[in-house]
Amino acid sequence: MGDGGEDPAGERPQQSDVAARAGVSLATVDRVLNRRKGVKERTRQRVLEAARELGFLSASEEARLGAARPLNIVVLLPAGANPYLRLLGERLRARLERGGADGPALRCFFIESFSAQALAEALRRNAGWADGIAFFAIEHPVVREAAAEVAATGTRLVSIVSDLGSVPGIPHVGLANRAVGRTAGLLIGRFSGGSAGAVALVAGSRHYRAHSEREAGFLSIQEELFPQLRVHGMREGHDDAAENYRHTLALLEQVPDLVGIYNVGGSSGGITRALREQGRQDVIFIGHGLTQDTRKAVLEGTMDAIFDQDPDTLLDRAVACLNDPATPARPLKLDIYFSENLP
Amino acid sequence: MGDGGEDPAGERPQQSDVAARAGVSLATVDRVLNRRKGVKERTRQRVLEAARELGFLSASEEARLGAARPLNIVVLLPAGANPYLRLLGERLRARLERGGADGPALRCFFIESFSAQALAEALRRNAGWADGIAFFAIEHPVVREAAAEVAATGTRLVSIVSDLGSVPGIPHVGLANRAVGRTAGLLIGRFSGGSAGAVALVAGSRHYRAHSEREAGFLSIQEELFPQLRVHGMREGHDDAAENYRHTLALLEQVPDLVGIYNVGGSSGGITRALREQGRQDVIFIGHGLTQDTRKAVLEGTMDAIFDQDPDTLLDRAVACLNDPATPARPLKLDIYFSENLP
DNA sequence: CATTACACCTCAAAACCCATCATCTTATTT
DNA sequence: AAATAAGATGATGGGTTTTGAGGTGTAATG
Numbered sequence A, B: 001m002g003d004g005g006e007d008p009a010g011e012r013p014q015q016s017d018v019a020a021r022a023g024v025s026l027a028t029v030d031r032v033l034n035r036r037k038g039v040k041e042r043t044r045q046r047v048l049e050a051a052r053e054l055g056f057l058s059a060s061e062e063a064r065l066g067a068a069r070p071l072n073i074v075v076l077l078p079a080g081a082n083p084y085l086r087l088l089g090e091r092l093r094a095r096l097e098r099g100g101a102d103g104p105a106l107r108c109f110f111i112e113s114f115s116a117q118a119l120a121e122a123l124r125r126n127a128g129w130a131d132g133i134a135f136f137a138i139e140h141p142v143v144r145e146a147a148a149e150v151a152a153t154g155t156r157l158v159s160i161v162s163d164l165g166s167v168p169g170i171p172h173v174g175l176a177n178r179a180v181g182r183t184a185g186l187l188i189g190r191f192s193g194g195s196a197g198a199v200a201l202v203a204g205s206r207h208y209r210a211h212s213e214r215e216a217g218f219l220s221i222q223e224e225l226f227p228q229l230r231v232h233g234m235r236e237g238h239d240d241a242a243e244n245y246r247h248t249l250a251l252l253e254q255v256p257d258l259v260g261i262y263n264v265g266g267s268s269g270g271i272t273r274a275l276r277e278q279g280r281q282d283v284i285f286i287g288h289g290l291t292q293d294t295r296k297a298v299l300e301g302t303m304d305a306i307f308d309q310d311p312d313t314l315l316d317r318a319v320a321c322l323n324d325p326a327t328p329a330r331p332l333k334l335d336i337y338f339s340e341n342l343p
Numbered sequence C: 001c002a003t004t005a006c007a008c009c010t011c012a013a014a015a016c017c018c019a020t021c022a023t024c025t026t027a028t029t030t
Numbered sequence D: 001a002a003a004t005a006a007g008a009t010g011a012t013g014g015g016t017t018t019t020g021a022g023g024t025g026t027a028a029t030g
Helices: A015-022 A028-031 A039-054 A058-063 A083-099 A116-127 A141-151 A177-191 A209-225 A240-254 A268-277 A292-300 A309-321 B015-022 B028-033 B041-052 B059-066 B081-097 B116-127 B141-152 B175-192 B207-226 B240-256 B269-277 B292-299 B309-325
Strands: A073-080 A105-111 A132-135 A156-160 A197-203 A228-237 A258-263 A286-287 A305-308 A335-337 B072-078 B106-109 B130-133 B156-160 B197-203 B230-234 B259-264 B285-286 B305-308 B335-337
Touching: A015 A028, A028 A039, A039 A305, A039 B259, A058 A083, A073 A116, A083 A105, A083 A309, A105 A116, A132 A309, A141 A156, A156 A309, A156 B240, A177 A258, A177 A286, A177 A305, A177 B175, A197 A209, A197 B269, A209 B156, A209 B207, A228 A240, A228 A258, A240 A258, A240 A268, A258 A268, A268 A292, A268 B197, A268 B240, A292 A305, A292 B156, A305 A309, A305 B207, A305 B305, A309 B309, A335 B028, B015 B028, B015 B041, B028 B041, B028 B106, B028 B230, B041 B059, B072 B081, B072 B116, B081 B292, B081 B309, B106 B116, B116 B130, B116 B141, B130 B309, B141 B230, B156 B309, B175 B207, B175 B259, B175 B305, B207 B230, B230 B240, B230 B259, B240 B269, B259 B269, B269 B285, B269 B292, B285 B292, B292 B305
Parallel strands: A073 A105, A073 A132, A132 A156, A197 A228, A197 A258, A258 A286, A286 A305, B072 B106, B072 B130, B130 B156, B197 B230, B197 B259, B259 B285, B285 B305
Antiparallel strands: A305 A335, B305 B335
């Protein structure tokens, strides 16, 4: 008999083809396809697999019948030279190579930094084919709108590192940034040993909630506990090393009694370079992101502490959130590194 | 048709086929497939292999059943009122209730503290039926001897929190304690703002390597970076709150210029009580173990920092080590908590 | 109108789950 | 070495679930 199996060039496959391929009877295929009970899970999977192989089911039908397909996850990060984000991208690649087969398919795109439009567009563009999107959020109506839209289509979203404010249905994986800012303030205050002077804030952008929350926490604790320190207004360095370098040089010149700097954003390399060049290792400096350059800066004494959120934990939690939206979203642990406890 | 080979084009294989191919009875196949006990590991593997060859199992089922039978793991902790160790025991119980079926069977015994004999005996007693033992080590020849013996019988061992020194075949899961001691020294040195004075060390017992390593690290950094601080010799408080309380009272009386205390051991409650009662919140105090009492002490300002190793991570890693002795044994991350970043 | 694909049902056979008990093996003790 | 204990396997049977075979009705199609 000629029929025997699927027919790549010809007819649409029939239930009988699926039955044959799965090695079960028509009755069982019928039960599976119509979600009737009385089918053992193992058989169900066989049938579903056969159906998938024959292309009998559309993707949506497949999903409806619960064929466990690895999720398609997209990660959207700001482009630019921020070393922490580059490290995050690298860990992501590493995870891909490890996880290989059964893990979710992860893809990472770098979006033009600080552009709400670009991010919104990227969200919409990926909503179609991705099952879930993890994104570094920019707080902007355009983004919030796009996120709400995308979430409504069923694509799961999770913000990482920086959130969108409280948008229902979009969990966040990241630090408790206000507390982080307060911790930085506490350390600078205590390290400065009670002497009066100025402390300066450097940020990437106020449109990152992570940054403005850290700023707020820092300001609140300075006011509360260290009145002898005055805070020198925040400067936006757009997570750019060169820009941060210029800001720092200006600071050092304009603020003679500068005691400390807290960089709530990334790319601390520009700041350490300025401090080093000006021989101002006495300035207490705390920044974010455990990377090669910050490690070196802490070891040589230019930087006093690194605040970090472990990239692997971050990705784990983001993926867990996308897999199961019911995952409770307690904040990540803040890792603090000094010269003596670098890993 | 007597051949007995699989039949790719024909009927689906049945359990009876698996039984025949594995050369066992249906009852045994059933026991394996339903994860019932009473099957020798070798037989289990034969059955699984037969099932695999016949294509009886789907990939996911194969993974589920192919995993080695959950290990029987015993955890040995020092008895006593040390809150961190009690918390560890509690997390262990929590993990049991969660993991339920497929997780390893964990059992926790509390051994008379500071008794090498008791620990050695417990190791030997459990070696018979446990697949792996995780134990808080006491560095003592009696223990090392017992550990080597037990390891030789095939029971896997891993030391947690405090290790045995370098004994081949017994990996360790815990902090890099020398670095931890140096970090404590760094913080006390910097918090003290350059003023001269004395810093004191309190420990549980010198027989815990964790404690003496932390001490060594602390001493080394004091000497290196903070010559204006003199270290007041270590006192052993046996992780007992009352004893630590008495030690602290004595310290406060005998050392008028006391600037800081570092408790390398547990049960910091006694120390905070003494500091609180004597109104000496100005003394910088760093201790180990994030528990209810240390949290409170940090919040009220009696304690300046808590060093912690996350109990869940600790247990995860210990279990991983016992499951797969090839697991690389990089040290745990040190978690540092100040008043502002308590979880 | 005959044909085809399929949803939905019933029924009996087959496969399977689960507990029990007897038998055999292996290790431990005496 | 014999006795004993503990564990592993096989045999069996009752109850449950799963499956295959086949019937019926419907809608689409040529």
